[in-house]
Amino acid sequence: DSGVTQTPKHLITATGQRVTLRCSPRSGDLSVYWYQQSLDQGLQFLIQYYNGEERAKGNILERFSAQQFPDLHSELNLSSLELGDSALYFCASSVGQGDTQYFGPGTRLTVL
Amino acid sequence: AQSVTQLGSHVSVSEGALVLLRCNYSSSVPPYLFWYVQYPNQGLQLLLKYTTGATLVKGINGFEAEFKKSETSFHLTKPSAHMSDAAEYFCAVSWAQAGTALIFGKGTTLSVSS
Numbered sequence: 001d002s003g004v005t006q007t008p009k010h011l012i013t014a015t016g017q018r019v020t021l022r023c024s025p026r027s028g029d030l031s032v033y034w035y036q037q038s039l040d041q042g043l044q045f046l047i048q049y050y051n052g053e054e055r056a057k058g059n060i061l062e063r064f065s066a067q068q069f070p071d072l073h074s075e076l077n078l079s080s081l082e083l084g085d086s087a088l089y090f091c092a093s094s095v096g097q098g099d100t101q102y103f104g105p106g107t108r109l110t111v112l
Numbered sequence: 113a114q115s116v117t118q119l120g121s122h123v124s125v126s127e128g129a130l131v132l133l134r135c136n137y138s139s140s141v142p143p144y145l146f147w148y149v150q151y152p153n154q155g156l157q158l159l160l161k162y163t164t165g166a167t168l169v170k171g172i173n174g175f176e177a178e179f180k181k182s183e184t185s186f187h188l189t190k191p192s193a194h195m196s197d198a199a200e201y202f203c204a205v206s207w208a209q210a211g212t213a214l215i216f217g218k219g220t221t222l223s224v225s226s
Contacts, residue, residue, distance in 0.1 A: 002155065033213060043202065043216035056213050090155060098144070098212045103156040 003027065004093050004104035012110045018079040021107045025072055025093030031055075032074040033094075033101055034066055038087040049074055050097055081111045114139045116205050118217035126225050131175075131190040133220050135203030138184065143205040145186040146214065147177055150200045159201075162186065173197070198224045 003026035013019055025032050034046040036059075045058035049068035060066075063081075068074040078085060088108050092101040119134040137143060144163045148156040160171025167179040177188045186203060200221050204214040 002157070004155075031212070035214075042218045043204075043214075045213040045215070048213055058213055092156075092214075094212075098206070100146075100158060100161060101214060102158070103148075105155040 002102040002104060004091060004102055006089075006091050006104040006107050008107060009105065010108050010110075012112065013081060014112055015081055015083060017081050017111075018077065019081065019109065021076040021078070021089050021091075021109075023074045023076070023091030023093075023104060025074070025091075026102055029093035029095050029102075030072065031094045031097055031099070031101075032068055032072070033092040034060075034074070034076050035090040035092065035103075036087045037090060037106070038084075041087075043090075046076070055097065078109070083111050085109065086111045114143075114205070114207065114215060116203055116215055116217040118201075118203050118220050120220055121218065122221045122223065124223040124225065125193045127195055128192050131188070131193045131197065131222065133188040133201050133203075133222065135177075135186045135188065135217060136184055137186070137203075137205050139205075139207065141207060142179075142181055143207045145177070145179060146204040146206075147171065147175070147186075147188050148202045148204060148216075150202065150219075152199075156202065159188070193222075193224045195224050195226065198222055 005024045030051045046060040048056040066076045088106045091104045146161045147159040162179045203217040
């Protein structure tokens with residue numbers, strides 16, 4: 001158990017819908033990262049927050065957004081969902097920037 | 113562009129045999145290097161990492177990796193495979209100068225037969 005929690009574990013929804021994925025980092029960690037794992041694209045970095053502020057963006061679609069709240073938990077919002085958004089979404093946390101990232105168990109999103 | 117290449121999407125070994133999983137990166141600047149393991153239906157677990165210092169790094173579960181700058185490689189080895197080592201292994205890199213996000217290779221599935 002890495003100490004990073006993600007909810008929900010599974011999510012099934014329809015095209016065009018909007019969903020929110022939640023991540024609670026390890027106690028004391030200030031950085032939160034979001035990654036997407038799909039069969040065709042592999043593991044890709046989406047976005048990073050550090051102590052409430054966005055610090056880096058990767059291959060994140062405009063339909064996706066994220067935020068980190070004062071209690072340091074983070075949410076990833078996916079809207080106008082398409083079939084291709086079906087994937088495993090991982091959250092990772094680290095103490096600071098550049099420190100070891102610890103991954104949560106992931107949220108499996110299925111878009112029908 | 114910076115990238116990570118894992119040679120071999122699937123590696124099969126017998127129990128007790130040497131495990132060798134290959135990872136190469138492309139960059140003129142030495143990165144931080146990581147190996148993660150993913151068991152079915154689970155998240156990623158850190159096996160080991162290299163940032164600075166000794167180039168031979170020991171990790172959990174008997175794995176180790178050696179950073180070779182001249183070969184831009186960070187291959188993962190284990191002297192004797194165990195059935196429980198069957199999983200998917202990911203090599204990842206990050207560069208402090210480019211932020212701290214991890215760039216992953218496509219992964220190598222390790223199968224261990226008895």
